[in-house]
Ligand code: 5GP
């Protein structure tokens with residue numbers, strides 16, 4: 607049976623999202639902020655984050671998939687669809703659920719840079735650094751963790767668990783561990 611080991615409670619999440627929203631509101635006070643969320647995983651984080659900002663913000667989403675119905679990456683990132691937001695001369699903050707190997711962000715940044723933004727930075731709800739293969743980093747993050755496979759708060763395993771309000775480390779086959 608899979609086991610869900612609690613990592614961040616709803617309360618932890620609320621506090622950390624409010625903290626980075628405060629930093630972002632201050633850093634982008636004089637800028638033209640466009641937040642671009644990476645679907646599907648970032649949808650809940652993005653919704654919470656924008657509601658804690660006290661500066662104007664435009665939002666858009668892109669879709670990228672690197673994981674099938676598995677908990678290990680196939681190493682290939684597929685971007686689906688075009689970026690439709692007008693980001694020319696604007697300050698883009700890419701919103702990710704988890705920064706893991708860094709492949710997704712590494713693929714998305716050049717695609718965004720082609721559209722002439724003034725700046726592109728990365729905000730990842732969780733920075734999971736054990737498997738990083740690129741020199742990508744998160745400019746803003748709510749939590750850093752070495753490894754594990756996390757679910758809840760938008761994050762799935764085989765499309766399940768996204769609706770859980772807290773973050774858990776999913777232990778598959780926990781009976782045999
Ligand atoms: P990267 O391209 O940085 O390796 O991975 C980024 C994407 O892989 C994340 O946006 C997320 O969708 C997925 N991913 C990476 N680690 C985890 C994890 O621990 N749990 C879940 N549910 N997805 C993950």
Ligand code: MG
Pocket residue numbers: 644645646647648703704
């Ligand atoms: Mg993702």
